[in-house]
Amino acid sequence: MSQIGLFYGSTTGKTEDIAERIQEALGDDVVTLHEISEAENSDFEQYDNLIIACPTWDIGELQSDWDGYYPELDEVDFSGKTVAYFGTGDQIGYADNFQDAMGILEAKISELGAKTVGYWPIDGYDFNESKAVKNGKFVGLAIDEDNQSDLTDERITAWTKQLKSEFGL
Numbered sequence: 001m002s003q004i005g006l007f008y009g010s011t012t013g014k015t016e017d018i019a020e021r022i023q024e025a026l027g028d029d030v031v032t033l034h035e036i037s038e039a040e041n042s043d044f045e046q047y048d049n050l051i052i053a054c055p056t057w058d059i060g061e062l063q064s065d066w067d068g069y070y071p072e073l074d075e076v077d078f079s080g081k082t083v084a085y086f087g088t089g090d091q092i093g094y095a096d097n098f099q100d101a102m103g104i105l106e107a108k109i110s111e112l113g114a115k116t117v118g119y120w121p122i123d124g125y126d127f128n129e130s131k132a133v134k135n136g137k138f139v140g141l142a143i144d145e146d147n148q149s150d151l152t153d154e155r156i157t158a159w160t161k162q163l164k165s166e167f168g169l
């Protein structure tokens with residue numbers, strides 16, 4: 001079994017594309033991808049290390065497949081698990097709700113017992129409000145394919161390097 005389970009939802013394919021690029025950066029044998037629309041609670045429970053990925057939709061809301069799964073999370077035992085998060089969003093179009101979904105999921109899953117790793121600086125972004133900012137940092141990697149796709153490669157490289165150390169791989 002691989003060391004990390006990466007669970008993602010994606011409506012127009014951008015988050016799915018980033019999930020594949022993160023899998024490639026960490027190693028195909030290290031990361032297994034799970035689309036949240038097809039996931040079950042037991043899929044989460046087999047991993048000690050998780051990456052949770054969600055774009056923000058509908059002005060500050062979870063992507064629809066994650067929205068459907070959200071009530072199920074209460075039944076997953078996250079205690080002892082180490083979890084990293086990434087989101088995709090649009091900081092220009094939705095500056096008051098940039099990456100909110102990542103913050104909503106991190107708050108929930110932490111409350112259920114998981115430890116968060118993979119915090120990311122807010123420098124280099126231009127937005128007003130985000131539920132994904134805690135103690136002056138994003139709770140995970142913020143990707144903006146709508147406005148800053150030119151920065152995505154270097155962000156993925158830096159964040160996955162950080163994760164290797166924080167997951168202890």
Ligand SMILES: Cc1cc2nc3c(=O)[nH]c(=O)nc-3n(C[C@H](O)[C@H](O)[C@H](O)COP(=O)(O)O)c2cc1C
Nearest residue numbers: 010011012013014015055059060088089090094099
């Ligand atoms: C109708 C609509 C609402 C959106 N709302 C937000 C939002 O509130 N916050 C945000 O950061 N991005 C928002 N976005 C941008 C998407 O999150 C972004 O395009 C994302 O990469 C889409 O991911 P997906 O292709 O994996 O579904 C919105 C986009 C659309 C079209």
